[in-house]
Structure formats: C-alpha cells, structure tokens
Amino acid sequence: MIAPTFDADRHWRLHPQVAVRPEPFGALLYHFGTRKLSFLKNRTIVEVINSLSDHPDARSACRAAGIEDGDQAPYFHALGVLVQSQMLIADPGETP
Amino acid sequence: MTLAAPVPRLVDQFERGLDAPICLTWELTYACNLSCVHCLSSSGKRDPRELSTQQCKDIIDELERMQVFYVNIGGGEPTVRSDFWELVDYATEHHVGVKFSTNGVRITPEVAAKLAASDYVDVQISLDGATAEVNDAVRGPGSFAMAVRALENLKAAGFKDAKISVVVTRHNIDQLDDFKALADTYGATLRITRLRPSGRGADVWDELHPTPAQQVQLYDWLVAHGERVLTGDSFFHLSGLGEPGALAGLNLCGAGRVVCLIDPVGDVYACPFAIHDKFLAGNVLSDGGFDTVWKHSELFRELREPQSAGACSGCGHYDACRGGCMAAKFFTGLPMDGPDPECVQGYGEPALALDRDKPRSSVDHSRSGGRTPKGPIPLTLLSAPPKKFCNESPV
Numbered sequence: 001m002i003a004p005t006f007d008a009d010r011h012w013r014l015h016p017q018v019a020v021r022p023e024p025f026g027a028l029l030y031h032f033g034t035r036k037l038s039f040l041k042n043r044t045i046v047e048v049i050n051s052l053s054d055h056p057d058a059r060s061a062c063r064a065a066g067i068e069d070g071d072q073a074p075y076f077h078a079l080g081v082l083v084q085s086q087m088l089i090a091d092p093g094e095t096p
Numbered sequence: 097m098t099l100a101a102p103v104p105r106l107v108d109q110f111e112r113g114l115d116a117p118i119c120l121t122w123e124l125t126y127a128c129n130l131s132c133v134h135c136l137s138s139s140g141k142r143d144p145r146e147l148s149t150q151q152c153k154d155i156i157d158e159l160e161r162m163q164v165f166y167v168n169i170g171g172g173e174p175t176v177r178s179d180f181w182e183l184v185d186y187a188t189e190h191h192v193g194v195k196f197s198t199n200g201v202r203i204t205p206e207v208a209a210k211l212a213a214s215d216y217v218d219v220q221i222s223l224d225g226a227t228a229e230v231n232d233a234v235r236g237p238g239s240f241a242m243a244v245r246a247l248e249n250l251k252a253a254g255f256k257d258a259k260i261s262v263v264v265t266r267h268n269i270d271q272l273d274d275f276k277a278l279a280d281t282y283g284a285t286l287r288i289t290r291l292r293p294s295g296r297g298a299d300v301w302d303e304l305h306p307t308p309a310q311q312v313q314l315y316d317w318l319v320a321h322g323e324r325v326l327t328g329d330s331f332f333h334l335s336g337l338g339e340p341g342a343l344a345g346l347n348l349c350g351a352g353r354v355v356c357l358i359d360p361v362g363d364v365y366a367c368p369f370a371i372h373d374k375f376l377a378g379n380v381l382s383d384g385g386f387d388t389v390w391k392h393s394e395l396f397r398e399l400r401e402p403q404s405a406g407a408c409s410g411c412g413h414y415d416a417c418r419g420g421c422m423a424a425k426f427f428t429g430l431p432m433d434g435p436d437p438e439c440v441q442g443y444g445e446p447a448l449a450l451d452r453d454k455p456r457s458s459v460d461h462s463r464s465g466g467r468t469p470k471g472p473i474p475l476t477l478l479s480a481p482p483k484k485f486c487n488e489s490p491v
Contacts, residue, residue, distance in 0.1 A: 019191070021116065021163040025109040028118065030165035032193055032216060037118065037165075039106055 004090055006058075006080035008072070011091040013053035018087050020050065029087050036085055045078055052088070110354050113400035116162035116390065119355045121368040124152070124180065125172040126360050126461035129201050132224075132235045134263060134304060136369055137359070138295040139172040140463035146360040149179040151381065155358065156183070158386050159192045166193030170368070172360065172461075175202035181210075188216040197222055197261060199239060200246025208246075208253035220259040220287065221246050226274035230267050234304075247282040258284040259326065263291050264314060265304040272317050276325070287326035290333075292369040293427040293437070296462060298454060301428065311337075311440055318343060333420035333436045336413030351422055352377065352399035356390065359459075364389045366399060369423035372457045406433025413441055429454040 006012075014020070017033040026040040027049075040046050047065045048058075055061040058079055062072045082088045127142035128135070147155070159167065167187065174180055175198050187194050195218035203211075203219070211217055221243050225231030228240035250258045260279045262268065268275075272288070279286040293301035306314060315337040318327065322343060329350075335343055351367035358364055362380040365371055377393035380386045390396065408414045419425075420436020428437045429452030435443035 019163060019165060021165070023109075023114055024112075025106075028114075028165075032165070032191075035166075035193070035218070041106070 004083065006076065006083040006088075008059045008062075008076050008079075009057045011053075011056055012058050012079070012083070012088045013091055014049065015086055015089050020046070022046065029082070031085070031087055034086055036087075038082065038085060038087055040078075045075060048075060048079070049082075049088075053091075107348050110348060110350065111400070111402075113353045113396065116164050116387075117354055117356050118165075119168065119350065120159070120164050120166075120358065121168045121170060121355070122155075122358045123170050123172060123360050123368075124174040124183070125177050127176050128171060128173040128199075129176065130173065130199050130236045130239055131463060132239075132296070133300045134224075134234060134265075134291060134295075134297040135462075136292055136294040136297050137170075137172065137371055138457065138460040138462050141461045142172075143361055143461060147362050147381075149182065151362070152179070152183050153186055155362075155380060155386055156187050156190050156192055158380075159187075160190040162387055162390075164192060166195060169194055169196040171197075173199055173201060181207075184217060188214065194218070195220060195259075198246070199235070200243045203246035203249050205249050205253065208249040208255055211250065212253040212255040218257075218259065219250065219255065220261045221250075221284075222261050222263075223275070223278075224263050224265065225268050226271035226278055230271065233267070234263075234265065247284065250284075251282045256283065258282060259287045260284050261287045261289065264288050264306060265291055266306050266310060267304070269306050269310045269314060272314075272321075276321065285324070285326060287328065289328050290330040290421070290424075292421070292423055294369040294423055295371060295457065295460075298427050298456070305438065308438075308440075308442070308445070311438060315343075315440075333417050333424075333438055334440055335416035336440050340416055348418055349420075349422055351375070352396040356396075358386065364393070366395065367423060369421070370426070371459050372426070372455060374426065374455070375423075404433045406431065408433070408435055408443075411435075411441060411443070426455060428452065 015031060018029055018031050021028045026042050027046045029038040029040065040049065044065055044067065048061050051064060052058065052061050055064060062075050067075055079088060123137055125142055125146055126137065126139045128139040131140055174196055184194050193216045197220045200221050211219060223231055223243045224234045225240065231240040247258060260275065262275055276286050291297065291305050311334060315334045318331060319338060319342050331343060332348060351370065355367055356364055357368045358380060359371065364377045364380060366375040366377060377395045378389035380389060383389050405414050405419060408419050420439060422432060424437050425432055428448065430437055430447050435447060437444040437448055
C-alpha cells in the first residue's frame with residue numbers, strides 16, 4: 001500500500017487502529033494493524049495529533065496549538081512521517 | 097521524527113522509565129512439554145500457585161487501562177494451559193494485542209485456521225537450529241519436526257508473517273542464512289535473540305555462547321540483514337563494534353524502564369531474563385496490582401535512576417553499549433557495574449577468568465531427572481510428533 005503524501009492543507013485524522021498513550025516526554029503511538037510504534041517527542045505535537053480531526057486542515061490544527069506559521073515546518077515534517085507510516089490518514093470523506 | 101525544540105534523546109527518556117511498559121512479557125505457565133537446555137525460566141512442571149483464568153483476566157483489564165498495547169506471552173509452553181485461547185481472545189477484545197511464543201505443540205491445522213482469522217495475534221515459533229541435528233541437541237528430540245509442522249500448518253491456513261525465533265548459539269551461528277531461507281519458505285520473519293545465562297541457560301552458557309570471533313560475525317550479519325530481521329533489540333552489547341546507529345533498533349537495557357516480566361504466579365521481574373529475587377519488583381496479587389508494582393516498586397525506582405558506569409567509565413564505547421546486559425552480568429557472577437561477559441572490547445573475558453560466584457535462582461520448575469531420552473513429554477494430545485504432517489492419520 002502506498003501512503004499518500006502529506007499536505008498541510010488537507011484534513012487528516014488518526015488511523016482508527018492507532019492508540020495514543022500519553023507519556024512524560026510526549027506520547028507513544030501504536031498501530032494495531034502494522035504493529036508499528038512511534039514516539040511523539042513533545043506535548044505540542046501530541047496536542048496537534050489529538051486535535052487534527054477537529055480542524056479542516058493540518059495547518060489550522062497547528063495554529064490552534066499555538067504554533068506560529070513560521071515555526072510549523074518541523075511539525076509538518078513530523079506529520080509527514082506519520083502519514084508515511086499510516087498512523088495518519090486523509091479523511092475519506094474529503095476529495096483532494 | 098525530529099522537532100526543532102531541543103528534547104532529550106529518547107534513550108535518556110526511556111532510562112527514566114515510562115508510565116507503562118512498552119514491551120511486557122507474560123509467562124502464563126511453567127509447564128512445558130520440552131526441556132530445552134538453555135530455558136531461561138527453568139520451566140518444566142506447572143506451579144500449583146499459577147494464576148487462575150479470572151486472575152489473568154483481571155491483569156488484562158489492568159493492561160488495557162494502562163494502554164499496554166501488546167503482550168509477549170510465553171512460558172513454559174503457554175498453549176498447554178487449557179484456558180490459553182480464552183485468554184488470547186479476552187486480551188485482543190480488550191485492546192491488548194498478543195504475540196505468543198510456542199514450540200508449536202498445539203498449532204494444529206484447526207488452531208492455525210483460527211489464528212489466521214485474527215488481526216491481533218502474532219505467533220512466534222521457537223527454533224534453535226536450521227537443521228534437526230543442531231536444533232534438537234538444544235531443544236530436545238523431535239522438537240525440530242514439531243516446529244516445522246506448526247509452520248507448515250500456519251502457512252497452509254494462510255496465516256501471514258509468523259515469526260521464527262532463534263536464540264543464537266555457537267552451534268547455529270553459521271546457519272543464519274539458512275534460518276533466513278527457512279523463514280522465507282514459510283512466509284515468516286526471522287527473529288534472532290541473544291543467549292542469556294538465565295535459568296538453565298546458566299548451566300550451558302559457557303559451552304553455547306558465541307565466541308568473540310562469532311560475535312563479530314553476528315554483528316556483520318546483522319548490519320547486512322538487520323532491516324528485515326527482528327532482534328528484540330537484544331544485541332546492544334555489540335554496538336561498540338561499529339558506528340553508532342549501525343544496528344537497527346533501540347540499543348539499551350529496558351529492564352524495569354520499558355520492559356518487565358510477569359511470571360506464572362504473578363511475580364513481576366525487571367526483565368524476562370532476570371528471574372531471581374534480586375530482580376523481583378513485587379507480585380500483582382499481593383502488592384496492589386500490576387500498575388502499582390510498575391510505578392512504585394523500589395527496585396524499578398532504582399533502575400530508573402542514573403546508573404553508574406563503574407569499571408566501564410573509562411571506555412570510549414560505554415555510550416554505545418551502556419555496560420551491556422544486567423542479567424548476563426549477574427548470572428555469570430560478574431559485577432553489575434562492570435563489563436558485559438561478552439564485551440566486544442574484550443573486557444569480559446579476563447573478568448570471566450577470575451573466581452566467580454554464580455548466583456542461582458530459587459525459582460526452578462525443571463523436571464527432576466532432566467530430559468527424557470525419548471523426546472518431548474506427551475501432555476495429553478500428542479505422543480511423538482509425526483515426521484511429516486501427512487504421516488498423521490486424518491481420522
């Protein structure tokens with residue numbers, strides 16, 4: 001399966017088989033389908049991940065978490081990695 | 097992933113411990129139909145105090161609350177528990193994935209079909225030789241045929257991506273390519289792990305552990321094939337042989353920090369290779385449940401403190417191997433703040449040559465008299481395993 005490319009202007013959400021476990025450093029993500037574990041290394045990215053589905057696109061989710069536009073690049077990179085590993089999926093109701 | 101804000105390395109975070117283990121091993125019974133010479137839990141006979149079905153389910157409920165994503169179930173031979181499949185189903189229904197290790201004794205075509213239908217169960221078949229000769233010398237007569245039959249049944253049922261789990265020894269290290277080929281034959285993934293001097297392994301470690309030259313051979317093989325081979329991150333003592341990061345995986349001892357063991361009577365140990373009073377953190381029945389033991393036991397608190405490099409503090413490779421495996425040092429009678437017995441810089445060998453007092457575990461469920469010469473101990477269903485699957489009468 002080829003994962004789609006991350007696009008900050010699309011609506012993303014956690015894969016339904018992914019669980020998020022809060023930890024002092026951030027969180028652990030586990031995908032029950034792929035059996036892959038990922039680490040979120042700060043609380044801000046955890047907030048972004050958990051609120052993705054409430055926002056029309058990833059960019060506004062980052063803004064809502066207090067990340068200014070100029071500081072969003074590393075967060076977009078992180079989200080891109082999670083899209084590649086199928087932790088995040090594009091909202092199926094949305095057509096690109 | 098890397099974020100711009102400076103964050104401590106993940107390894108440093110892990111050394112301080114997590115709110116729940118990532119990798120929890122749960123041994124369901126000390127009963128086993130085999131008597132492997134290196135059994136790290138000295139299994140054989142069932143312990144009369146083993147947890148009841150309800151007690152096991154209570155632990156699963158707790159693991160679900162703690163968001164322990166999956167458990168590695170082992171033993172003993174876990175599938176000989178009459179409630180084994182009930183517990184597997186209960187765990188997966190409660191969002192606790194299961195990977196279980198088995199010698200294959202109960203992986204019949206019917207069981208294989210049931211397993212193939214589940215998305216949340218992984219199966220790991222233990223095999224310590226790519227040929228019956230090498231395997232059976234360690235695991236007992238007939239055990240190679242039994243494991244291969246289980247793999248055949250899984251493949252025939254359409255079970256995807258079984259694991260073949262190999263403990264690397266002096267005698268099978270030249271078979272790594274053969275193991276890989278065997279795994280490919282069954283659409284399986286090869287998993288290789290380190291021989292520990294734990295349990296009965298203490299009795300055979302001197303003869304079975306890979307030689308220094310073989311450690312290098314193993315390291316080179318892992319660097320060349322590591323991406324498609326699982327290791328349970330168990331070879332971190334080899335990290336000093338090359339560039340940092342050349343070995344895939346997290347290279348640190350996770351004992352009491354990210355891993356632990358629940359044994360068949362509910363005792364919680366720092367890791368699966370450390371069944372000894374010194375590494376006993378508490379008991380899930382008498383010490384307030386698993387969550388309490390994990391978060392508050394004195395032993396685990398100590399393990400989450402910064403550890404002393406001791407005799408290794410002057411070594412330039414300490415940051416790579418962090419002194420190696422705690423259990424390997426302990427059960428070979430080496431100091432805990434010194435080199436690993438298989439230290440790749442060669443500091444282990446002189447330490448092993450000194451007078452050592454090897455600690456024995458008080459937990460031993462080995463059958464008296466050792467292994468029977470005729471092969472696996474028949475439990476209920478199986479006598480001697482058939483040479484080929486087709487040799488077994490279908491009626």
